[in-house]
Amino acid sequence: MWDCIVIGGGLAGLIAGIRAAERGKKILIISKGLSSLSYSSGAIDIGDVGQLERQTDHPYSLLRQSVVRAGMDYFQKLFPNYQGSWGSTEIMLTPLGTPKETTLVSKMQNAGPLNNADIIVLVAPEGLKDFFPDIIKDSLEKNYPKARIIIYPFKISAFDAWYTLGKPVTGMEYANYWNTPSGIAEFKKLLISIHRKIADCRKNFKEIKKAVVSPELSSSWSKPLQDILAETPFPFIELTAFPPSANGHNLYCALTKKFKSLGGELLLGSEVEFVQCRGKIAEKAIVKSKVSSSAFAARSFVLATGGILGGGIEVTPDSAQETVMGLPLFIPSKWTNAQFLSEQPYTHTGVEVDNQLRPLDSKKEIVLNNVRIAGRMLAHYDPWSNNCAGGVSLATGWFAGENI
C-alpha cells in the first residue's frame, strides 16, 4: 500500500510527490501523459501574492502568503538554476520577442540585461520552425529603442539533411542538438563569430553594452553550455519557444528524475478510471490497464489532474464534471466574458477546498477526508489574468506534499 497516490503528473503533482517522497513517504504518481510543462515556457508565474491573498476564495487566501512563499523557496532549492526573488518580477521574452513579466525564470531566460544593451544580436538559424526573426527584431526595436538590433543568420551543418529535404528543424531538435558533443563544440565557435560580428560593426567596441538573443537551447539545464557561457563576455538570453518547448520539457524531466531518485514510482500513460471510496475515505485508484483494470490502494490521495485544459474537468454544452472522483465543482453562472483577453469566469471552475485543500461540497462540508486537491483543479482563480498558475501549483503541491 502506498502512503499516497498522486493523480496527475504536472507541476503540482510532481512537487507534491517530491516533497512527500523526500519526507520518506511511499508515493505513486499516475499520469495520463506528459504534463503541459512540456509545452510551456518553463517560467513560473506567481503573481501579485499580496493582492491575490485578499481575493475571495483564491487558493492564496486559503493557504496564506507563508505557504506560497514556502512553495516558491522549495522550488528554488530544488532548481537553483532558476532566478527571481519573493515580491519582485523578472522579464522574459515571448517567442515573438515581446518582453513579459514573470516571477521565476531559468537563468538564461532572464531578459533583464536587455535594458542596458546598446547592441542586441539576434541569433537566426536557418530553417528553424516557428521562428520569425523579422518580427522579433521589430518587437525588440519597439521595446528596447536604445539598442541597435542585428540579425545574425547562420546554418548548422548537422541539419543539412533537413535543409535538403526542405523539412523545418523543430525547436526541440534545435535545442537537443546544442546538447550533443558536436553541438557543444560548435557552440563555442558560434559565440566567437558573434563576438567578431559585434566587433566589426562598432569601433568603440569595448565601451558599448552588448547582448545576444537566441532561440531556445535550454542551456540553463546543460552543464557544458553553462561552462561556456560563464566565460562569454556578453549576456546570452534565450527566447521562449512555441510548444513543445525544451526549457519546459527539461523542467518536467528534472522533476520526474528527482521524484524517481527519491524512490517514487511514476506510472506514465495510464488513466485513472475512478477512485473507489468507502464513506468519506478514498481507498483505491482503479487504473485502466490493458486487460482488466489494476487497483492501487493508498492511505491518501492528491488530485492534481489539471482542470479543463488538462482533462481533469470534462466540459460538455450542458455541464462540467470532475472526471476521476466525481467531486462536486464550483461552476460560475456566467461562463464567458466578451472581452477575450480579460478575466474569464469559466476559469474559476474547479473543486472548492478548505484550508487543508480537502474537497468541499456546496454546503462547505468535506467530501473526502484523505484527499487533497492541488494545482489547476482548484476553483476560484484565473491563472492567466491573475498570472498565478505556477504559484498555485507550487504552493498547493508543496502543501499537499508536506502534509501527506
Place this chain on the structure above:
Amino acid sequence: MTEQASRREALDACIKCSVCTAMCPVTAANPLYSGPKSIGPDAERFRLEGIEIGTSLLSYCSECRTCELTCPSGVQITKMIARARRKALQNKKGNIKTMPLDVRDYILGRTEYLGELASLMPKLTNILIGASLARKAMESILGISSKAPLPGYGSKLQNINRKINSKKKQVVYFPGCFTKYNDSPTGKAIIKVLEYNGYEVIVPSFNCCATPLEANGRFKEAEDTKRKNLALMQPYAQQGIPLITGCTTCGLALKEYPSFEEEGFQKTPLKVYDLFEFLWMLYQKNELRTDFKEINTSLGYHASCHLKAQGIGVPAIRILRLIPGVKVVELDQGCCGLSGSYGFKKEKYNIAMQIGQALFNRASEGIRTGDFENIACECGVCRVQINHGAKVETNHPVWILMQAYGFCE
C-alpha cells in the same frame, strides 16, 4: 465504435501539441521520418477521406509506443499508424501500392520456426550467426544487418503438461520465443520462483505471441497464430487459471489479444499477468514468500517500452526493493532501439543504435562510476541490445529473486 466516435477519439482529441514527435525516438534519430503526429493523426484526416499519403514512412515506426504514453491527450497514435500500415500492405496485395514486403519480413516474423530449427542444432546455428561471411551473405541477400546482435540459441525450454486441478494453485506460463529458444535458463528460473511460491506451473505448447509476425507485416499468419494460442488457453481460462509471462512484449501482445467473440472462439477472457505484476499481487495479499536472503547488490533497471505500454508501472522495482541489500536505480533513458526485429534490419540498424545511445551511455557510465553493478531488464531483446551497445551484461530481474530465495549458490 461508431465512425463518428472514432473520428472524435482519433482526430479531435489531438490538439497538435507535437509532444509525441518531440519524444519519438525514431524521429530523433532519422530526419527522413516525419514523426508520429505527421503519419498518425495528421495523415489520418486524409486517410479517412480515402487518400493515402506517406505510406513509405509507415514501416519506420518501431511501435515502441512512446508517442501513446507521452500524449497528454490520450490519442492512440501507434495503433493508428499500425492500422494504416496494415491497410497499405493489404492494398499492395490486392493491386499495387507502396510498401516492400520481402523475404526478410517472412523470416524475421517467424521467431518460432527459427527457434525450432535452431534448437535442433544450436551450436551450428550460433557458429553461423557469429561467422562474418555468413552474416555478410545474410545482409546482402536478406537485408539483415551484419552488425546486428542476433541472439544465440541454446537448448529449448520444455513444455510441462499437467492436468487442471482445481484443488491446487496453478498457473499457466507463456515463455515466449526468446525465452523458449534463446534463454531457457531464465524460463526455468521463472518456473522455479512460481513453484516456490506454491504454484504448480503448466507450460502448454504455445505458439509465438504473434508480435514478430505483425511487426513484419504478416497479419494473416498473426491472426491464425493468435487463434491457436487462444484455443490452447481456453480450458485454463475457463477455470480461472492465470496466464503468466516474463516477457514484456509477449505480455503486452497477450493482453491485447482480440476476443474473436464473433466466431465463438474465445468465451472467457484471458487473465494475463506480467510475472512481477503477478508477484506484486501476491505480495499485496500477503501470499508472496519474503524469506529473502540479504544480497548486497545495486542494479540499474531498464523499463522496456512494452512494459511501460502495459500501464502497470514497474512492479519489478517494487519487488526487488523488498529484498534486503538490493538497491535499484531506474535508468530512465527511453527506448533501447532494437524494438523486436526493427534494429536487425539493414536500413534500420544505425537508427536503432542511435536511438539506444542515451541508454548505452547511462548503462556503461553507471557501471564505471559504481552507480550500480549490474543491469536488469525483463525484455530479452532489450537485453541483447544493451549488451551489444553498452557492452554490459544484462539479466532478467528474476535472477535476483533466485539469489534471494537461495537458488543460486
